[in-house]
Structure formats: structure tokens, C-alpha cells
Amino acid sequence: MxxxxxxxxxxxxxxxxxxxxxxxxxxxxxxxxxxxxxxxxxxxxxxxxxxxxxxxxxxxxxxxxxxxxxxxxxxxxxxxxxxxxxxxxxxxxxxxxxxxxxxxxxxxxxxxxxxxxxxxxxxxxxxxxxxxxxxxxxxxxxxxxxxxxxxxxxxxxxxxxxxxxxxxxxHFAGLEQWLLARLDSLVTTMPDLAPVLAQLRDNQEELTDIAQQVKWMRQEDDE
Amino acid sequence: MxxxxxxxxxxxxxxxxxxxxxxxxxxxxxxxxxxxxxxxxxxxxxxxxxxxxxxxxxxxxxxxxxxxxxxxxxxxxxxxxxxxxxxxxxxxxxxxxxxxxxxxxxxxxxxxxxxxxxxxxxxxxxxxxxxxxxxxxxxxxxxxxxxxxxxxxxxxxxxxxxxxxxxxxxHFAGLEQWLLARLDSLVTTMPDLAPVLAQLRDNQEELTDIAQQVKWMRQEDDE
Missing domain, CATH: 3.40.50.360 (Flavodoxin domain)
Structure with a gap:
């Protein structure tokens, strides 16, 4: 784009x-x-x-x-x-x-x-x-x-x-992925950022898990 | 103005x-x-x-x-x-x-x-x-x-x-009066318009009368 x-x-x-x-x-x-x-x-x-x-x-x-x-x-x-x-x-x-x-x-x-x-x-x-x-x-x-x-x-x-x-x-997910991609490209020039990025990725995976669980719980409620 | x-x-x-x-x-x-x-x-x-x-x-x-x-x-x-x-x-x-x-x-x-x-x-x-x-x-x-x-x-x-x-x-009344005033000034240069203007004035007076009567009738209804 x-x-x-x-x-x-x-x-x-x-x-x-x-x-x-x-x-x-x-x-x-x-x-x-x-x-x-x-x-x-x-x-x-x-x-x-x-x-x-x-x-x-x-x-x-x-x-x-x-x-x-x-x-x-x-x-x-x-x-x-x-x-x-x-x-x-x-x-x-x-x-x-x-x-x-x-x-x-x-x-x-x-x-x-x-x-x-x-x-x-x-x-x-x-x-x-x-x-x-x-x-x-x-x-x-x-x-x-x-x-x-x-x-x-x-x-x-x-x-x-x-x-x-x-x-x-x-889209929130879009913003997050876009931000991680931007950080990825920054890490190549600023290696100090690597741990921050790793932490963010962990957080994001955790957030995605939680979001999925919430979705399942809601589906159960609806049944 | x-x-x-x-x-x-x-x-x-x-x-x-x-x-x-x-x-x-x-x-x-x-x-x-x-x-x-x-x-x-x-x-x-x-x-x-x-x-x-x-x-x-x-x-x-x-x-x-x-x-x-x-x-x-x-x-x-x-x-x-x-x-x-x-x-x-x-x-x-x-x-x-x-x-x-x-x-x-x-x-x-x-x-x-x-x-x-x-x-x-x-x-x-x-x-x-x-x-x-x-x-x-x-x-x-x-x-x-x-x-x-x-x-x-x-x-x-x-x-x-x-x-x-x-x-x-x-305001409707304002528009009407303004129009008559404009016609008045036109009549000084175009005398042929005089009868038209006279007719319009008659109509306006009649309209004002009718509007007043409607207003009275409404007041009676409200009582």
C-alpha cells in the first residue's frame, strides 16, 4: 500500500x-x-x-x-x-x-x-x-x-x-502487528531494543490467548 | 442597514x-x-x-x-x-x-x-x-x-x-412590506405599474384581515 x-x-x-x-x-x-x-x-x-x-x-x-x-x-x-x-x-x-x-x-x-x-x-x-x-x-x-x-x-x-x-x-490487532513489524525493522539498527521486542511479543501472545478465552466463554454464555 | x-x-x-x-x-x-x-x-x-x-x-x-x-x-x-x-x-x-x-x-x-x-x-x-x-x-x-x-x-x-x-x-410580513416599498420606488419610474401595486396593497390588506380573523378563531378554540 x-x-x-x-x-x-x-x-x-x-x-x-x-x-x-x-x-x-x-x-x-x-x-x-x-x-x-x-x-x-x-x-x-x-x-x-x-x-x-x-x-x-x-x-x-x-x-x-x-x-x-x-x-x-x-x-x-x-x-x-x-x-x-x-x-x-x-x-x-x-x-x-x-x-x-x-x-x-x-x-x-x-x-x-x-x-x-x-x-x-x-x-x-x-x-x-x-x-x-x-x-x-x-x-x-x-x-x-x-x-x-x-x-x-x-x-x-x-x-x-x-x-x-x-x-x-x-483495527486494534492491525495496529499491534504493524507496531511489531516496525520494531522488528528498528531492531536491525538498534540491537538494544531486542529484549523489549521479545517482551512485547510475549505480551501480545498472552493477550491473544486471553481474547480467545473470553470469546469461548461468551459463546458458552450464548448457548 | x-x-x-x-x-x-x-x-x-x-x-x-x-x-x-x-x-x-x-x-x-x-x-x-x-x-x-x-x-x-x-x-x-x-x-x-x-x-x-x-x-x-x-x-x-x-x-x-x-x-x-x-x-x-x-x-x-x-x-x-x-x-x-x-x-x-x-x-x-x-x-x-x-x-x-x-x-x-x-x-x-x-x-x-x-x-x-x-x-x-x-x-x-x-x-x-x-x-x-x-x-x-x-x-x-x-x-x-x-x-x-x-x-x-x-x-x-x-x-x-x-x-x-x-x-x-x-419574516413573511417583512418580505411583503419590503416588496411593496420596492414597488413604490419602481412606480416613480414606471407609472404603468401603479395599478398592479394598488391591487397588491388591497390583497395585502385583505390577507392581513384574514390572518387576524384566523388568529381570533384560534384564541376562541383555545379557551
Whole structure:
């Protein structure tokens, strides 16, 4: 699976969040990091989309929308021949959104300061995926990055890597296996990690056993 | 009441809809028609907003969003000092959206081809008004303008004029009075309209009488 991360930010160099995500993405195989810059070479942009299986648009939230440069990419690139007829060139791809917000997570709810959820804010992207028959991935919103603790940043680092490069997106087992595979490749360059990885594998096997037992017990209950 | 109509369209000259709306707006007093062109003179744009009581943003829907030029206006203009601190420079103004769509009205519903309502598509604008304490007007969506019958276009002409210039927005009585006032001013230049206007006034008085009688009858029922 090949992923295209399309970054739309008018002042990319000033964004510590985007720099952080860029480092995280650089460690993932089969991920193309693509920073939008005007003017667009439309044919080339359309080819990029066609060459990837998961398309991630990534931008800061300005007045509950994407910045102009991100929208200009849709205005100019998401046209014929990419969107010809029945959208067969887009159909079946995955489409995700990584959005950064200066407001806190709990402001995005009915009765909260922002008055609606992030899913409502991103409805236009969900609709874009829907009409082109792409699979819409649950969005990855990043709230107040600069206030995150070090631990929260580390968690985000892994979550983000999984979001862009884990083929089994959204499945817990998928995330676990993806993480172990990532650790495997790290061990080749950092042998100190080998015992940690062994421990994790043991834990995972134990967890899988427990999960299986629970499943059997539930089946007995149902009978 | 002064209205600012901010038109964001990348190829304005090619849009018959926008030309139609421009003619309609040109007949209304106290309406400033403002076509966005890059680059923006930010201080001047901010002053324009401050000088008006009703701000209408008007644009075609591209992938369920506004075109880049409209978003760039928000990105660059809706900043300090216009949005300083507690938004007192925006608070209390009215904020409306006139959006044109190539798809049909009945596609914008759950289960319809677009899968969500126009209000859901425009949620970012409602949230923008909300957080700045502006009054959000019900949006005026225009679906498939080029397929409208002549009569439907005439109705749209009046509806649009009311949307941008009727101070009593959204009230039926307000619309009626506004229409009669507009006809009054037309009669001075087109005397042939006088009998039509007289008839309309008679009808309105009769309607008001009937409405009053219905109200009394209901009150009696309630007793």
C-alpha cells in the first residue's frame, strides 16, 4: 500500500507540528510526503494521486476550513481527467484527513465553545470521499499540539505513523502487528531494543490467548 | 442597514449566475457589491467589513467547499485587528451565505446522492458566525441555476434582493412590506405599474384581515 500525504499550509516552515509529522512520516516506507506549492503542475498532481492507494490531506484549521492553498489544490487538480465520468480513477482508494486545531478537543461538541464536532467541520471531506466512492478513514485531529506533554507527543508520533502507513487501519490487532513489524525493522539498527521486542511479543501472545478465552466463554454464555 | 456582498469566484466573467445576481443587487440601495481579486489590501478589506451591517459571502460550491479565493479572503482578512480579543468589531453583524451548486436540491439530504444537507455542508460558516457572535442568516442556496424556468428565475431575483437588502430578514410580513416599498420606488419610474401595486396593497390588506380573523378563531378554540 502506497500513501500520499498532501500537506497544505501557507507558512509551512513556521509550523512545529508539521515538522514533527514530517519526521514521523520520514520513517515510514511507501509514504510520499508532498508539500503543496503554487503554481500546481496539474497533470503531475493528478498522476501522483493515481499512483497512491491512500490519500491523506493534512492542514491546519482556519475558520473551520482548510487554508486556501489546500482548497486551490482541489479546485485545480480534482478535475477531469482525474474525475472523469464515474470516478473510476479514484474509486476504492482510501481518503483521510489530518487536521491541526488551535482549540481544545472538548470545545468541539454541542454546547462547547465551537458548538459542533470535528466530524461536522470535516463533513465536506467525508462527502468528497463518498461521491467519488473512496473509503473515508476516521479523521485524525490534532488539538493544541504545542500544549501536549512529551508522552502525548510520543503517542501521537506512533498514532500518526499508523494512520498514514498501517494497511489495517482502525483495527486494534492491525495496529499491534504493524507496531511489531516496525520494531522488528528498528531492531536491525538498534540491537538494544531486542529484549523489549521479545517482551512485547510475549505480551501480545498472552493477550491473544486471553481474547480467545473470553470469546469461548461468551459463546458458552450464548448457548 | 448596509450590506456587503463578497463574491468569491475564480472565473467570475464566465458565470451567468453571478451576472444575474449582480444585476439584481445593482437595483438595491445600500448594497456594496465586492468582487474578490488578488492580491488583497487587507486593511481596506477589514474596513469594508466594519462599515457594513450584513456580510454576505457568495460563491460556487467546489467539492463541498468555497473556492480558494474565498478561503484566502478569510485566511488573510479575518485576522487581527478585525478579530481582536472578544470580536467586538464583528459582534452583532449579520452573516449570510449565497451558494450556487451544480447538483439538484433533492440530492442534498440523507440518502440522496450528496448524502447530507446544504446546512451540513455550510457548517463551517455557521460556526464562524457563532464564534464571532454574528447572527447567522439561513443560507440562500441556488441549485442548478441554468435549468431554472423563467418564472423560477424571477422568483429567485426577488428572493435574492430580499436576502441582501431586506432588514426584516426571514419574516413573511417583512418580505411583503419590503416588496411593496420596492414597488413604490419602481412606480416613480414606471407609472404603468401603479395599478398592479394598488391591487397588491388591497390583497395585502385583505390577507392581513384574514390572518387576524384566523388568529381570533384560534384564541376562541383555545379557551
Amino acid at each position: 502506497k500513501t500520499l500525504v498532501v500537506v497544505g499550509h501557507p507558512r509551512l516552515g513556521e509550523s512545529t507540528t508539521q515538522q514533527f509529522l514530517k519526521v514521523a512520516a520520514s520513517e515510514c516506507a511507501n509514504v510520499t510526503w508532498h508539500e503543496l506549492q503554487l503554481p500546481f503542475e496539474v497533470t503531475q498532481e493528478q498522476a501522483l494521486i493515481q499512483q497512491h492507494d491512500r490519500i491523506i490531506v493534512q492542514f491546519p484549521l482556519y475558520w473551520y476550513s482548510a487554508p486556501a492553498i489546500m482548497r486551490q489544490w482541489f479546485d485545480e487538480v480534482w478535475r477531469m481527467p482525474l474525475t472523469t465520468g464515474n470516478y473510476r480513477l479514484l474509486r476504492g482508494k482510501q481518503f483521510g484527513v489530518v487536521v491541526t486545531a488551535g482549540a481544545a478537543r472538548n470545545e468541539f461538541q454541542a454546547g462547547g465553545k465551537q458548538g459542533a464536532t470535528m466530524d461536522e467541520v470535516l463533513r465536506p471531506y467525508q462527502m468528497t470521499a463518498r461521491v467519488t466512492e473512496m473509503e473515508y478513514l476516521p479523521a485524525l485531529p490534532i488539538y493544541q499540539f504545542n500544549y501536549l506533554s512529551e508522552q502525548a507527543k510520543q503517542e501521537l508520533y506512533i498514532t500518526y505513523q499508523s494512520y498514514i502507513s498501517n494497511p489495517e487501519h482502525g | 448596509k450590506t456587503l456582498v463578497v463574491v468569491g469566484h475564480p472565473r467570475l466573467g464566465e458565470s451567468t449566475t453571478q451576472q444575474f445576481l449582480k444585476v439584481a443587487a445593482s437595483e438595491c440601495a445600500n448594497v456594496t457589491w465586492h468582487e474578490l481579486q488578488l492580491p488583497f489590501e487587507v486593511t481596506q478589506e477589514q474596513a469594508l467589513i466594519q462599515q457594513h451591517d450584513r456580510i454576505i459571502v457568495q460563491f460556487p460550491l467546489y467539492w463541498y467547499s468555497a473556492p480558494a479565493i474565498m478561503r484566502q479572503w478569510f485566511d488573510e482578512v479575518w485576522r487581527m485587528p478585525l478579530t481582536t480579543g472578544n470580536y467586538r468589531l464583528l459582534r452583532g453583524k449579520q452573516f449570510g451565505v449565497v451558494v450556487t451548486a451544480g447538483a439538484a436540491r433533492n440530492e442534498f439530504q440523507a440518502g440522496g446522492k450528496q448524502g447530507a444537507t446544504m446546512d451540513e455542508v455550510l457548517r463551517p460558516y455557521q460556526m464562524t458566525a457563532r464564534v464571532t457572535e454574528m447572527e447567522y442568516l439561513p443560507a440562500l442556496p441556488i441549485y442548478q441555476f441554468n435549468y431554472l424556468s423563467e418564472q423560477a428565475k424571477q422568483e429567485l431575483y426577488i428572493t435574492y434582493q430580499s436576502y441582501i437588502s431586506n432588514p426584516e430578514h426571514g
